[in-house]
Structure formats: C-alpha cells, structure tokens
Amino acid sequence: MEAAVAPWWIWPLALFAVSFAIGIVAVLGGIGGGVLFVPIVASFFPFHLDFVRGAGLVFALAGTLAAGPTLLRNRMASLRLVMPLALAGSVASVAGAVVGLSMSTDALQTALGVLVVAIAILIWLSKDAYDSGAIESDALGAALRMKGDYEDPSAGARIDWRTHRTLAGFGAFGAIGFLGGLFGLGAGFANVPALNLLMAAPLKVAVGSSGLIISIINSSAAWVYLHRGALLPILAVPAILGVMLGSRIGARLLAVTPAATVRRVVVAVMLLAGGRALLRGLGIWV
Amino acid sequence: MGLEEEHDAEVQEVYARWLDGATRAAFAASLIAFLLYVSGAVPSFLPLEALPRYWGLPVGEFLRQTGAPAGWGWLNLLGGAEYLNLACMALICVVTLLCYLRIVPALLGLGERLQAALALAQVLVLLAAVSGFFAGG
Numbered sequence: 001m002e003a004a005v006a007p008w009w010i011w012p013l014a015l016f017a018v019s020f021a022i023g024i025v026a027v028l029g030g031i032g033g034g035v036l037f038v039p040i041v042a043s044f045f046p047f048h049l050d051f052v053r054g055a056g057l058v059f060a061l062a063g064t065l066a067a068g069p070t071l072l073r074n075r076m077a078s079l080r081l082v083m084p085l086a087l088a089g090s091v092a093s094v095a096g097a098v099v100g101l102s103m104s105t106d107a108l109q110t111a112l113g114v115l116v117v118a119i120a121i122l123i124w125l126s127k128d129a130y131d132s133g134a135i136e137s138d139a140l141g142a143a144l145r146m147k148g149d150y151e152d153p154s155a156g157a158r159i160d161w162r163t164h165r166t167l168a169g170f171g172a173f174g175a176i177g178f179l180g181g182l183f184g185l186g187a188g189f190a191n192v193p194a195l196n197l198l199m200a201a202p203l204k205v206a207v208g209s210s211g212l213i214i215s216i217i218n219s220s221a222a223w224v225y226l227h228r229g230a231l232l233p234i235l236a237v238p239a240i241l242g243v244m245l246g247s248r249i250g251a252r253l254l255a256v257t258p259a260a261t262v263r264r265v266v267v268a269v270m271l272l273a274g275g276r277a278l279l280r281g282l283g284i285w286v
Numbered sequence: 287m288g289l290e291e292e293h294d295a296e297v298q299e300v301y302a303r304w305l306d307g308a309t310r311a312a313f314a315a316s317l318i319a320f321l322l323y324v325s326g327a328v329p330s331f332l333p334l335e336a337l338p339r340y341w342g343l344p345v346g347e348f349l350r351q352t353g354a355p356a357g358w359g360w361l362n363l364l365g366g367a368e369y370l371n372l373a374c375m376a377l378i379c380v381v382t383l384l385c386y387l388r389i390v391p392a393l394l395g396l397g398e399r400l401q402a403a404l405a406l407a408q409v410l411v412l413l414a415a416v417s418g419f420f421a422g423g
Contacts, residue, residue: 008334012324046338050345058375065309065381072302079298079389083404090411094420105344144400148294216408219382223415226376229356230345233371234337237320240378244313 008234011045016238019059023246025269026063028253028262033243034060034186036266039116039273042109043280047235049105049112053184054225055236057097057218060186062240063247064215075150076208081163081201084144086216088170089177093217096181097224106281112183113278119189120270123263126193135200140166150205163199172198173213181221186214293396300392304385312377319374323367331366357418383412 018040019033026033038056042049071077100108137147147162163169172194180187191210195201201209225231279285322328332340332352340348349356355363363369386409393402414420 006338008338009324011338047341048344048348050348051341058378062313062378065305065378066313068309069302069306072298072305075295075298077298078294079301080294080401083401083408087404087408087411090408090415094411094415098420101345145290149291216382219379220412220415220420222375222379223418224420226372226379227357227418228345229349229354231372231375232341233320233323233368233375234334235341236375237316237323237371240313240316241320 011047012234012238015041015045015235016242019239019242020246020249023063023243023248024250024253025262025266026243027247027250028257028266033063033247034180034184035116035119035189036269036273037239037243038184039112039270039277041235041239042112043273043276047232049108050101050225050228050230051232051235053100054222054230055232055239056184057180057186057222057225058231058236059239059243060188060214061218061222063243064186064211064218066244066247067211068215071208071211074208075148076204077212078146078148078205078209079212080144080148081146081195081205082209082212082216084146084166085169085173085195086213089173089180089213089217090220092174092177093181093221094224096178096183097221098181099178100182100184101224101228101230106283108183109277109281111281113274113276113281115179115183116270116274116277120267120274123189123270124267135162135164137162138164138166141199146199148205150202152204159202161202161205163195163201165199169194169199177217177221180214180217181224184221184225186218188214293398296396297389297392297398297401301385301389304388305381308381308384309378312374312381315377316371316374319367319371323371328365328367328370330368331363332368380416383409383416386412 019037022033022036026036034056037059038052041047042052141163146166149158149160152159176187176190176194188210191213192206195206195209196203323330340352343351348354360369360372364373386405390402390405390409393405
C-alpha cells in the first residue's frame with residue numbers, strides 16, 4: 001500500500017498491531033523488543049529511519065520502565081550492579097545517537113541489517129545460560145560491591161551472587177550503549193550475555209538488571225532524538241501502547257509456549273527484517 | 287540480613303516506588319494526549335492528513351519543510367496536539383532522572399557515599415541530555 005494513497009490512520013493502527021505482536025514475541029523470546037521493532041518498522045512502514053530509531057528508543061524505554069518496579073522489588077534487578085554499568089552505557093549511548101543522526105540513511109540501513117542478521121545467527125547458535133556457581137569478585141567489583149542475593153522459588157533457595165571481570169563489563173556496556181543509541185535499540189540481546197556470560201551474574205539477575213539498564217541508557221539517548229526533532233508522537237505513542245499491552249499477554253503465555261518454537265519465530269522474523277534492511281540499505285530492494 | 291543488604295533493600299524500594307508512580311502518571315498522560323490528538327479534540331499545527339507527505343523525510347528535511355522546531359522550541363507550541371504529545375514523551379524520558387534524584391539523598395543518608403557519587407554522576411549525564419547539551423539543542 002502506498003503511503004501517499006493510504007489514509008494516515010492506517011499506519012498508527014498497523015503500528016499498534018505490530019508493536020502488540022512484538023511485545024508478545026519479545027517477552028516469549030527473552031529479548032528486548034527494539035531489535036525487532038526498528039528493522040521491521042524501518043523496512044515495512046513509510047516512516048524515515050530517523051523517526052523509527054527515535055520511536056525504537058522510547059519503545060524499549062516504555063517496556064522496561066513498566067517492568068522496573070517489579071524487578072526491583074523481587075530483587076531480580078540490582079541497583080548496585082546496574083548503576084556503574086548504566087553510567088558507562090548512557091554516556092556511550094548519547095555518542096551513538098549523535099553519530100547515528102549524522103550518518104547517511106543508506107549506511108545506517110546497511111549497518112542495521114548486518115547487525116540484526118548477525119544477532120539472529122548468534123541467538124540461533126547460542127547455548128543455554130551459564131551458571132557461574134561460586135566465584136570471587138575482582139578488585140573493582142569488590143570495591144563497587146557488585147553482589148547481592150534473591151529468593152528463587154523454583155530452586156526453593158536464597159541465591160547469593162557476585163560478579164567478576166568488572167573492567168571488561170564496563171567496556172562491553174560502553175559498546176552496547178553506543179550501538180543502542182546509534183540504532184535506537186534497547187540492546188537487551190547483548191546486555192544479558194554481557195551480565196551472565198561475561199560478568200557471571202545469575203541469569204535471572206542478568207535478565208532483570210538488563211531491563212533496568214535499558215531504562216537508564218535509553219533515557220539519555222532518547223533526549224538526543226527529542227532535541228533533534230526525531231520523536232514523532234504519531235509513531236511513538238501507538239508503539240508504546242502496543243508493546244505495553246503485548247508484553248502483558250506475552251508474560252501470561254510464557255508458561256505454556258515451548259521455548260524452541262519461540263526462538264525459531266524470533267530468529268525468522270529477525271532474519272527477514274534484517275535482510276530487508278540490508279537490501280534496502282544497499283539499494284537492491286528499495 | 288546484614289546492614290549492606292538492608293541499605294540495598296531500602297534504596298531499591300525508594301527507586302521502585304518513584305519509578306512506579308512516575309511511569310503510571312507519564313503513561314496516563316500520554317494516552318490522554320494521544321486520544322486528544324487523533325480525535326481532533328485539540329488541533330495540531332501540522333494536520334494529521336498532511337503528515338504522510340513528510341514522515342518519510344530525513345529529520346532535517348522534515349523540520350525544514352514543516353517549520354517544526356528543534357531543541358526546546360516545542361515548549362512554545364504546547365497548544366498544538368502534537369507538541370502536547372511530545373511533552374508527554376518528554377515526561378516518559380525524565381522518569382529515570384526523577385528516580386535518581388530521589389535516591390541520591392537516600393544513599394547519602396545511609397552513608398553509601400560511593401553509590402551516591404555514582405548516582406550523582408548519572409544525574410549529571412541525564413541533566414546534560416535533557417538540557418540538549420549532547421544534541422547541540
């Protein structure tokens with residue numbers, strides 16, 4: 001359907017429906033919705049990539065803000081772990097946002113396509129979560145007291161945890177923040193492995209803390225888009241409302257949906273959207 | 287529970303309470319403002335019917351052709367529905383800053399100076415972002 005022919009209200013409605021579906025799939029797939037939202041909307045909707053990336057940041061921000069209070073109260077998110085890493089990430093994310101808004105659209109589309117396809121392959125090949133067991137904090141982690149505990153009902157036990165490789169963690173979150181700001185992604189797909197595989201936080205703490213980190217990092221980068229005029233309410237608000245509703249449904253479906261099916265769906269959608277962004281950026285399929 | 291864990295629990299609860307309240311308020315405001323926008327109850331500066339001609343343009347070209355403001359210029363246009371919605375977007379983007387501003391004194395009160403310094407540094411980064419320092423706005 002041509003953007004010039006379709007009535008304006010078709011697009012916010014379609015955006016709401018797509019965001020609703022992404023909200024469900026993102027929760028089931030354990031990924032941030034931004035990594036699906038940006039390539040899908042950039043490839044199949046008439047909005048310019050500048051506005052899609054701005055909406056993508058607010059989209060990821062909205063979902064994580066809504067989940068934050070629960071994650072903090074059940075101690076799945078740890079402020080002690082989050083605060084230093086989010087600080088590194090948010091400085092890098094504003095740099096990414098500034099760079100992104102000064103790059104050519106074709107170069108950004110191409111880079112986005114490559115990134116999303118690479119992430120889809122990584123998700124497909126990734127192994128199960130890493131269980132660190134008992135590890136010792138490194139000196140920096142000990143100084144920042146990056147440790148905590150939480151009640152795990154499924155294990156019927158209180159889990160004490162601590163992290164290590166703190167300096168590498170700062171580097172990883174700097175890089176993740178930059179990419180998030182550049183492409184308008186929440187980057188949960190990278191936060192969780194960085195916290196779990198690199199820094200050895202338990203998976204539940206990694207997932208919970210990742211959400212809180214996204215809410216802090218995206219709060220910084222979103223202002224760059226807002227000040228540059230790249231936040232369009234007609235695009236951003238239906239996306240926010242759709243993802244909030246979809247996430248709630250997704251959370252209810254989580255218990256009954258086979259993880260392998262969800263993973264296949266997520267990978268297929270990312271390959272399709274990432275491939276489309278790549279071809280569009282290269283001028284092959286405009 | 288040790289003293290450190292008690293401090294963590296107290297600060298996390300303060301952050302969670304403010305996050306919960308501010309997020310609910312910002313989302314409610316966004317929903318109302320959007321309904322006012324798309325229903326036409328509050329007029330917009332750029333008619334909704336005209337928007338499809340411009341939303342496919344790069345942001346610089348969009349601003350040039352529509353005369354939409356960058357930086358804080360939208361504050362002068364809050365009578366228009368799209369800028370009322372932008373103000374609600376700004377509220378969503380400022381929730382984290384409010385939470386951090388609230389936990390700085392809480393952390394200082396508990397003697398957690400290193401955590402307070404980190405929180406203060408994050409407040410400065412967020413304030414710089416809000417001010418438009420990074421965007422040149």
